[in-house]
Amino acid sequence: MKPIGRVGILGSGSWATALAKIVLTSQPHINWYVRRSEQVKGFLKLGHNPNYLPAAEFDTDNITFFSESDINSFFRASDTIVLVTPSPYAKSYLKKVRKSSMRDKLIVNAIKGIVPDENMLVSDYLMEEFDVPKELIAVVGGPCHAEEVARHRRSYLTVACKNLKQAEAFAEVLRNDFVNCVTTNDVVGVQYASVLKNIYAIAAGICNGLQYGDNFQSVLISNAIAEMNNFVNAVHLIDREITDSVYLGDLLVTAYSQFSRNRTFGNMIGRGYSVKAAQTEMEMIAEGYFGAKCVREVNARYQVNIPICDMVYEILYEKRDATEAILELSKHFK
Numbered sequence: 001m002k003p004i005g006r007v008g009i010l011g012s013g014s015w016a017t018a019l020a021k022i023v024l025t026s027q028p029h030i031n032w033y034v035r036r037s038e039q040v041k042g043f044l045k046l047g048h049n050p051n052y053l054p055a056a057e058f059d060t061d062n063i064t065f066f067s068e069s070d071i072n073s074f075f076r077a078s079d080t081i082v083l084v085t086p087s088p089y090a091k092s093y094l095k096k097v098r099k100s101s102m103r104d105k106l107i108v109n110a111i112k113g114i115v116p117d118e119n120m121l122v123s124d125y126l127m128e129e130f131d132v133p134k135e136l137i138a139v140v141g142g143p144c145h146a147e148e149v150a151r152h153r154r155s156y157l158t159v160a161c162k163n164l165k166q167a168e169a170f171a172e173v174l175r176n177d178f179v180n181c182v183t184t185n186d187v188v189g190v191q192y193a194s195v196l197k198n199i200y201a202i203a204a205g206i207c208n209g210l211q212y213g214d215n216f217q218s219v220l221i222s223n224a225i226a227e228m229n230n231f232v233n234a235v236h237l238i239d240r241e242i243t244d245s246v247y248l249g250d251l252l253v254t255a256y257s258q259f260s261r262n263r264t265f266g267n268m269i270g271r272g273y274s275v276k277a278a279q280t281e282m283e284m285i286a287e288g289y290f291g292a293k294c295v296r297e298v299n300a301r302y303q304v305n306i307p308i309c310d311m312v313y314e315i316l317y318e319k320r321d322a323t324e325a326i327l328e329l330s331k332h333f334k
Contacts, residue, residue: 001165002106002136004173005079006031010071010093012039014052016084018146019110020063021056023082025176029062033074035093037067056150075101080108080170082140083122086285087113090122094129102130108159108170110140112194113287114294121191134187135163138170141190141246143253144179145260152178158246159183160190188236190246193228195295197251198288199312200224202266204255206315206322209270219333220308221255226334227306231295234304262288266312275316292316307332 008031009020023030034040042050043065048057066074075081075097085093090111109122118125123139126132138161149155157174159181161167167183174181184190203224204217212220228251229242242248254260265286268278275289292313299306311329314320 001163001169002104003079004106004169006077007080007082007173008033008074008078009082009084010074011084011086012036012049012051013084013086014146015110015112016082017049017053017056018144018149019082019084019140021053021058021149022174022176022179024058024062025179026173029064031064031066031074031078033066033071035067040065040067053146053150055147071096072098072101075105078105080106080173082108082110084110087111087122087287088116088285088290091115091118091125094125097130099130102126102132104136105132106136106138106166106170107132108138108140109191112141112198113291114191114195114298116290116294119294119297121188123187123191135161135166137161137187138167139187139190140174141194141250143245143249145253145257147259149179155179156245156249157181158190158244160185160187160246162187184240184244184246186236186238186240189232189238189240192232192235193247194250195287195291196224196228196231196309197254198262198286199292199295199309200228200251200288201254201260201262202269202286202288202292202312202316203308205260205263205266205268206270206312207266207326208263209267209272210323210326212326216330217255219330221251223333224255224308225251227308231299231302231304231306231309234302235298261286265289269315270322288312289316 007023010033012034048054115125123137142157144155159167159171171181171183296313311325315322
C-alpha cells in the first residue's frame with residue numbers, strides 16, 4: 001500500500017477549497033496548486049479563497065502554494081494528488097504533467113465529470129495516458145456540498161479504489177467530526193454516478209423552472225435512480241447497492257439543494273433562458289451540461305434506455321422545447 005504522505009490539491013474552485021479544508025483537519029500541511037498567481041496573492045492576504053467559499057478560513061502557514069508553470073514541481077512535491085478541477089479543464093491541466101512527475105503517486109479523482117472529447121472516465125484517462133496503476137487510483141464521491149463543508153455541517157463521502165486498504169488509508173484522511181467516510185471498490189460506478197446525477201439535477205431544475213410541483217419531482221428522481229442503476233450495471237456490472245449515499249444520496253442532494261449549480265442551471269433553462277445565457281449569468285460551470293453530451297456518446301456503445309438523460313441532451317444541444325419534452329417523458333414514468 002502506498003503511504004499517503006504529503007497531500008496535494010489540484011484545483012482552486014469551491015469543491016477544491018472544501019476538500020482542502022477537510023484534509024487539513026487531519027494533515028498538518030498540504031500542497032495546493034492554484035493556477036493564477038493573483039488568486040494565491042489574494043489567498044495569502046485574506047486567509048481564505050478570494051473567489052470561492054469565503055466562510056472557509058485557512059492558516060496559510062499550513063499550505064505551500066504552487067501556481068502558473070509549477071505544476072510538475074507540485075506533483076514532485078506531493079505523494080497523494082487530489083484532482084479537483086472542472087472536468088472540461090482536466091485535460092488541459094494534465095497535459096502539462098510529465099509521466100515521470102506522476103510516477104508512484106496515489107491519484108485521487110474528485111472531478112465529477114468525464115474527460116471531454118475523449119469520453120473517458122478520469123481513472124481510465126490516467127491509466128491510458130500516464131500509466132498509473134489502477135491500484136493507485138482512488139475516487140471521491142458522495143453527497144457533500146462545498147458550502148456545507150465550509151460551515152462544518154455533517155457530510156458523507158465515499159472513497160473508491162480497487163485496493164480497499166488504499167481506499168481506507170485515504171478515507172482516514174477525510175474523516176473528522178463533521179465528515180463521515182466509507183469505502184468501496186466500485187471505481188467505475190462511483191464515477192459514472194457522479195456524472196449522471198448532474199444530468200438528472202438539470203432535469204429537476206428544468207421541471208422546477210416549468211413550475212412542476214413536488215409530486216412530479218419525486219417521480220422524476222425515482223425514475224432517475226432506476227435509470228442510473230440500469231446504466232452503471234450495463235457499463236460495469238458488480239454487486240452494488242444503488243441506494244447507498246454515494247449513488248442515491250448524491251443524486252438527491254444535487255437534484256434538490258439550493259447549492260446545486262446543475263439544478264440552478266436547469267431551472268434557468270426551464271424559465272426560458274438559452275443555454276448560453278444561463279451559462280453566462282451563472283459564471284460557474286454546471287458539470288451536467290458537459291456530462292449530458294459525454295454520456296450520450298458513451299451510450300452509443302451500450303445502448304441503454306436512458307430517456308431522462310436523452311431528454312436533457314436534446315433540450316441542451318438540439319434546442320428541443322422543454323415543455324414538450326417533459327410532457328412526453330412524463331407519460332412513460334412509473
